[in-house]
Amino acid sequence: MDRKQVLDGETAPGGRQPAPDRHAPAVVLGPTRYGKAEVRIVRVTRGAAEHALKDLNVSIALSGDQADTHLTGDNAKVLTTDAQKNAVYALAKRHGVASAEQFALLLAQHFLTTCPYITHARIGIEEYGWDRIPGAESRHSFVRGGRETRTALVHADADGASRVVSGLKDLVVLNTAGSEFHGFYEDEYTTLAETSDRVLATAIDARWRRGGAAGEPDWDKSYARARAALMTAFADTHSLSLQQTLYAMGRRLLEHDDAIAEARLTLPNRHHVAVDLAPFGLTNDNEVFHAADRPYGLIEGSLARRGEPPDPAAWQ
Numbered sequence: 626m627d628r629k630q631v632l633d634g635e636t637a638p639g640g641r642q643p644a645p646d647r648h649a650p651a652v653v654l655g656p657t658r659y660g661k662a663e664v665r666i667v668r669v670t671r672g673a674a675e676h677a678l679k680d681l682n683v684s685i686a687l688s689g690d691q692a693d694t695h696l697t698g699d700n701a702k703v704l705t706t707d708a709q710k711n712a713v714y715a716l717a718k719r720h721g722v723a724s725a726e727q728f729a730l731l732l733a734q735h736f737l738t739t740c741p742y743i744t745h746a747r748i749g750i751e752e753y754g755w756d757r758i759p760g761a762e763s764r765h766s767f768v769r770g771g772r773e774t775r776t777a778l779v780h781a782d783a784d785g786a787s788r789v790v791s792g793l794k795d796l797v798v799l800n801t802a803g804s805e806f807h808g809f810y811e812d813e814y815t816t817l818a819e820t821s822d823r824v825l826a827t828a829i830d831a832r833w834r835r836g837g838a839a840g841e842p843d844w845d846k847s848y849a850r851a852r853a854a855l856m857t858a859f860a861d862t863h864s865l866s867l868q869q870t871l872y873a874m875g876r877r878l879l880e881h882d883d884a885i886a887e888a889r890l891t892l893p894n895r896h897h898v899a900v901d902l903a904p905f906g907l908t909n910d911n912e913v914f915h916a917a918d919r920p921y922g923l924i925e926g927s928l929a930r931r932g933e934p935p936d937p938a939a940w941q
């Protein structure tokens with residue numbers, strides 16, 4: 626009879642409660658993971674005609690047969706986080722970086738196939754965009770894109786199963802019309818005025834998961850399609866609430882790509898407050914706003930294709 630059964634209140638055969646093992650620790654190690662976080666890597670591809678670059682922030686979290694190092698300090702099964710960092714650089718050199726998703730899958734497979742003590746790999750990647758400098762003749766000059774950060778999250782197991790969640794964050798969008806907010810529940814602290822014309826702005830944080838049956842896509846094309854779907858839905862939806870806009874955006878994402886099973890969106894409401902110009906003898910016809918940075922409303926939601934089994938572990 627082990628300690629767990631004793632804790633669960635089970636009795637020994639014969640009905641007698643076993644005596645607790647006084648030497649068993651009162652504390653049990655739970656799930657662990659470890660890895661190198663935020664490996665910043667820039668991979669330049671030096672073509673004859675022009676250069677290209679990928680700018681990534683890679684975070685690795687590995688798990689498996691790792692109890693020894695926690696319990697006794699025996700590190701024989703520990704693939705060092707330093708080696709993990711080196712693998713990021715070496716694999717980028719050897720194979721290039723086709724896309725954030727593909728590189729994350731490559732890294733996951735590398736750790737799972739080379740270290741026998743690792744049975745699960747979680748690779749999270751953020752990708753920062755660089756554009757060619759407009760008007761420049763040089764084909765090796767870039768300006769950092771001030772737009773969104775692309776994200777990829779891969780979970781992979783030693784048995785070959787893998788899950789990919791793609792996404793983006795900090796894609797800032799704004800509508801100067803087509804947004805209303807009224808008819809809301811009112812309590813004793815409600816002071817917000819109803820409006821039928823407001824500025825609606827948000828920084829889109831969206832993630833989407835491909836269904837189990839979907840094969841590997843052209844990740845860049847899939848990303849471009851998702852990004853366009855999110856932005857056009859934001860633009861085209863006459864909004865009665867940011868919640869309604871969130872649903873419209875998620876719905877268009879799923880409708881534009883059959884392979885997407887589930888989406889999660891986080892939308893901060895970047896409040897634009899019309900400034901009172903009456904003290905200056907001026908009327909403000911929704912032209913002058915204070916762009917407040919905090920506090921902000923935070924609207925979050927998830928959508929799934931009907932009939933698709935949920936996969937909560939893919940998002941962790």
Ligand SMILES: O=c1[nH]c(=O)c2[nH]c(=O)[nH]c2[nH]1
Nearest residue numbers: 806817865866867868894922
């Ligand atoms: O779209 C909105 N949803 C809310 O829940 C909310 N709450 C609020 O104060 N303003 C808004 N706007």
